[in-house]
Amino acid sequence: MTRDTYIFLGLVLLFAVVNGVLLANGVLAADWEGLGVIVAAGLTLALYSFLYKDNPLFKVAENIFVGVATAYIFSQNWYQTIYGEVFVRLSALGGEDSVSGDWWLLAPTVLGLLMLTRFSRRFGWLSRLSFAFFVGLGAGLTIPRTISSFILAQIEPMLQPLSWSIEGFNLLVILIGVVAVLVYFFFSVEHTGVVGKVSRIGIWFLMISFGASFGYTIMARLSLLIGRVTFLLDDWLGIM
Amino acid sequence: MIQWLMNIDRRIIFVFVFLGVALPLLANVFLPIKPTRDVIAVYDQFEKVAEDEGIVLLSFSYGASTEPEMQPMARAILRHCFSRNIKVVAVCLWPEAPGLARKVLEEIGDEFGKTYGEDYAFLGFKPGNFAVVLNMGQDFRDAFPQDNWGTPLEELALTRDVRTLRDFDFVFDLAAGDSIEFWWIPYGQEKYGFPFAGGCTAVMAPDLFPFLQSKQMVGLLGGLAGAAEYETLVGRQDKATAGMSAQSMAHLIIVAFILFGNMAFFLSRRR
Amino acid sequence: MIFLSRTLPVIVALCFGVLGIGIYYVPHAAAQNLERELALWLRVVFAFSYLLGLYSLLNLHWQRIRQRVEGWGYSAMVYVGFGLMMLFVIHNDGQGPFAPQAEGTAAENGYQWLFEYVQVACSSTMFSILAFFIASAAYRTFRARTPEAALLLVAAIVVMLGRVPIGAYISEYVPAAAEWLLNVPNLAAKRGILLGVSLGAIATSLRIIFGIERSYLGGGDE
Numbered sequence: 254m255t256r257d258t259y260i261f262l263g264l265v266l267l268f269a270v271v272n273g274v275l276l277a278n279g280v281l282a283a284d285w286e287g288l289g290v291i292v293a294a295g296l297t298l299a300l301y302s303f304l305y306k307d308n309p310l311f312k313v314a315e316n317i318f319v320g321v322a323t324a325y326i327f328s329q330n331w332y333q334t335i336y337g338e339v340f341v342r343l344s345a346l347g348g349e350d351s352v353s354g355d356w357w358l359l360a361p362t363v364l365g366l367l368m369l370t371r372f373s374r375r376f377g378w379l380s381r382l383s384f385a386f387f388v389g390l391g392a393g394l395t396i397p398r399t400i401s402s403f404i405l406a407q408i409e410p411m412l413q414p415l416s417w418s419i420e421g422f423n424l425l426v427i428l429i430g431v432v433a434v435l436v437y438f439f440f441s442v443e444h445t446g447v448v449g450k451v452s453r454i455g456i457w458f459l460m461i462s463f464g465a466s467f468g469y470t471i472m473a474r475l476s477l478l479i480g481r482v483t484f485l486l487d488d489w490l491g492i493m
Numbered sequence: 494m495i496q497w498l499m500n501i502d503r504r505i506i507f508v509f510v511f512l513g514v515a516l517p518l519l520a521n522v523f524l525p526i527k528p529t530r531d532v533i534a535v536y537d538q539f540e541k542v543a544e545d546e547g548i549v550l551l552s553f554s555y556g557a558s559t560e561p562e563m564q565p566m567a568r569a570i571l572r573h574c575f576s577r578n579i580k581v582v583a584v585c586l587w588p589e590a591p592g593l594a595r596k597v598l599e600e601i602g603d604e605f606g607k608t609y610g611e612d613y614a615f616l617g618f619k620p621g622n623f624a625v626v627l628n629m630g631q632d633f634r635d636a637f638p639q640d641n642w643g644t645p646l647e648e649l650a651l652t653r654d655v656r657t658l659r660d661f662d663f664v665f666d667l668a669a670g671d672s673i674e675f676w677w678i679p680y681g682q683e684k685y686g687f688p689f690a691g692g693c694t695a696v697m698a699p700d701l702f703p704f705l706q707s708k709q710m711v712g713l714l715g716g717l718a719g720a721a722e723y724e725t726l727v728g729r730q731d732k733a734t735a736g737m738s739a740q741s742m743a744h745l746i747i748v749a750f751i752l753f754g755n756m757a758f759f760l761s762r763r764r
Numbered sequence: 765m766i767f768l769s770r771t772l773p774v775i776v777a778l779c780f781g782v783l784g785i786g787i788y789y790v791p792h793a794a795a796q797n798l799e800r801e802l803a804l805w806l807r808v809v810f811a812f813s814y815l816l817g818l819y820s821l822l823n824l825h826w827q828r829i830r831q832r833v834e835g836w837g838y839s840a841m842v843y844v845g846f847g848l849m850m851l852f853v854i855h856n857d858g859q860g861p862f863a864p865q866a867e868g869t870a871a872e873n874g875y876q877w878l879f880e881y882v883q884v885a886c887s888s889t890m891f892s893i894l895a896f897f898i899a900s901a902a903y904r905t906f907r908a909r910t911p912e913a914a915l916l917l918v919a920a921i922v923v924m925l926g927r928v929p930i931g932a933y934i935s936e937y938v939p940a941a942a943e944w945l946l947n948v949p950n951l952a953a954k955r956g957i958l959l960g961v962s963l964g965a966i967a968t969s970l971r972i973i974f975g976i977e978r979s980y981l982g983g984g985d986e
Contacts, residue, residue, distance in 0.1 A: 320845025393784020430952025480561015
C-alpha cells in the first residue's frame with residue numbers, strides 16, 4: 254500500500270468517527286435527513302479530494318452522481334411530457350374524453366420516435382426528418398426574433414441625441430465602443446490605417462469586457478464554494 | 494526565491510482560498526451591503542405588482558450545479574412576494590429545477606402561511622427551452638395543462654383565469670443558462686411586452702447589461718452578491734448576506750495573489 | 765433512396781423554416797394557432813431528444829463495462845446511481861410510473877432524497893472545485909504583459925472588489941468604478957458581440973433553410 258492509500262483510508266476512518274460523534278451528540282438526527290446530510294458531506298469531501306490528486310473516491314462519487322442525475326433528468330421528461338402529455342392525451346384518443354386536435358399530437362410523437370432511429374444503421378436516415386423539422390423550424394423562428402430583439406432593440410437606445418452631461422458622455426462612449434468592436438470583428442477589410450486604429454479601440458473595449466467577465470466568473474465559482482463550505486460547517490458539523 | 498514563489502505548489506494556493514472562505518463564515522461577520530440600481534429596480538417592480546394585487550410568473554431555469562448561488566436568490570424573491578401577498582405561479586425550464594423550486598416554494602410558503610393553489614402554484618418542468626416560452630405566450634394551458642402533481646390548471650383558483658403570458662403582471666426568470674437572453678427576451682418579452690427581469694449566476698451577469706439599457710429588462714440580480722443585496726432590501730439577512738464576508742475575503746486573497754504573481758513576474762524579467 | 769434520405773430532409777427544413785418566418789409576420793388567428801401547435805410539436809420532439817442522450821450515455825458506459833476497459837468499474841457506478849434513482853422513479857411512492865409525480869419531501873420520498881443529498885451535493889461541489897483552480901490559474905498566468913492584458917487585469921480587479929462589500933471599505937470610488945465599467949465599456953463590448961453574433965445567427969439560419977448548411981443531417985450516403 255502506498256502512502257496515499259494510508260492517507261485516504263485514514264480520512265475515511267476519520268469521517269466515520271466524526272459522524273459517530275455528531276450522531277451521539279445529537280448534532281445530526283438518526284433519521285433519513287441525518288443520513289442524507291452524512292451522505293452529502295461524504296460525497297462533497299470525496300469530490301474535494303480531487304484537489305489533492307485524482308483518486309478512486311473522487312471517481313466513484315463522480316460516476317454515481319452522473320447516474321443519479323441522468324435518471325432524474327429522464328424522470329422529469331417522463332412525468333411531465335412523455336407520460337403527462339403524450340401518453341395521457343394519445344391514450345384518450347377515440348374515447349369519450351378525447352379532444353379534437355389531440356390527433357395532431359401524433360405528428361410530433363412520430364417525429365420524436367423517428368429521432369430514436371439514429372442508432373440504427375438500417376433506419377438511421379429516418380431520424381434526419383426529425384432533425385430537419387427541429388433545425389429548420391428553429392432557424393425560421395430565430396430569424397425575425399433575432400432582428401427585432403437583438404438588432405433593432407439594441408441599436409435603438411444608441412440613437413439618441415447626445416448631451417453635455419454624464420449620460421451624454423456615457424452614451425458617446427457606448428456608441429464608440431459598439432462601432433469599434435464591430436469594426437474589429439469585420440474581417441473583410443485589412444486592419445490597417447484608420448480601420449486598424451478603430452479596431453484597436455475595439456480590442457480595448459473587449460479587454461475591459463473580458464476582465465469584467467473574468468471577475469464575475471471568479472465571483473460565481475467562489476459563491477458555489479461558499480455554499481458547499483457553509484453546508485459542511487453548518488448543516489453537517491453544526492459549528493456555524 | 495522568486496522562481497520558487499512563481500512555481501509554488503498549487504495546493505498551497507488552495508489552502509489559502511479555503512481558509513479565505515471558511516474563516517469569515519466561522520467568524521459569522523456580516524458586512525453592510527449597499528443595494529445597486531438594478532437590484533432596487535427589481536424590488537420596485539415587485540412592489541408595484543403588490544400595490545396592484547397582481548400575479549407574477551417565476552421561472553426556475555437553473556439546476557443543481559448552481560444551487561448555492563441561485564437558491565438564496567429564489568428565497569429572497571419569494572420572501573418579498575409572500576410578505577406582500579403577491580400571487581406566484583412557478584414554472585421550470587431546466588430539468589433539474591423542479592426539486593429545487595418545490596423545496597424553496599414550500600419552505601417560504603410555510604414561513605408565511607400561504608395556501609397552495611390560492612397563493613402560489615407549482616407547474617413543474619417542461620422540456621423545449623424557447624419553445625415552452627413560445628407556447629406559454631400563445632396558450633398558457635397548452636404549455637402547462639396541469640400542475641406538477643397532475644391537477645388541471647382550471648381546478649386551481651390561482652391559475653383558473655390565466656390564458657397567456659399577458660395575464661402576468663411581471664415575469665422573473667432565475668437563470669443559470671441562456672434562458673434570459675435567448676428564450677425569454679426574444680420569444681416572450683419581445684412579443685407580449687410584459688415587464689421582465691431576471692436573476693442570474695454571476696458568470697452570466699456581464700452579458701445582460703445591454704438588455705438593461707435597452708429596457709428589455711427592468712432590473713437584474715447578479716449572483717450571490719445580487720441575492721445579498723435583495724436580502725438587504727427585503728430586510729431579512731440570510732445565507733447570501735452571510736456569504737458576503739467570505740466572498741469579500743476570498744476576492745481579496747485572489748487579488749493579492751494576482752498582484753503578487755505580477756510583481757514576481759516583473760522582478761524576474763528585470764533580472 | 766437518396767431522395768428520401770438526403771433531399772426530403774432538406775425540403776422539410778425549407779418548408780418549416782419558411783413557415784417559422786412567415787407566421788411571425790402574420791397576425792391572423794390561424795397563423796397564431798399554427799405557431800401554438802408548432803411550439804407544442806417542438807416541445808414534444810425536444811422531450812424525445814433527451815432519450816437520445818440517455819441512450820448515448822448508458823451505451824457508452826455499457827461498452828466500457830463489456831470491453832473491460834481500464835476503469836470499467838467506475839462505469840458500473842453510473843449504472844448503480846442510475847438504477848437506484850430509477851427504482852424510485854418507477855415506484856413513484858406506490859403509484860407506479862404511469863401516474864403524475866408523487867408529492868412528498870426528501871424525508872418521505874427516496875426520489876427527492878437522492879436528488880437533494882446526492883445530485884445537488886455533487887453537482888454544486890463539482891463546479892465549486894473550479895474556484896480553487898481559477899485562483900491558481902490567475903496567480904500563474906494572469907500577467908500584465910501588454911497594455912491590453914493590463915487593461916483586462918485592472919478591469920477584473922475593479923469588478924472583483926467593486927461588486928462585494930469590501931470594495932466600499934477600500935474606497936467609495938471602487939464600487940462606483942465597477943458600476944461604470946459594467947454599464948458603459950462592458951455594455952458596449954457585449955452589445956458589439958451581440959450584434960455580430962445575431963448577424964451570424966441569421967446567416968446560419970438562412971443557410972440551413974436554403975439547404976446550404978446540412979451538417980445537422982450527419983454523415984453517410986444514405
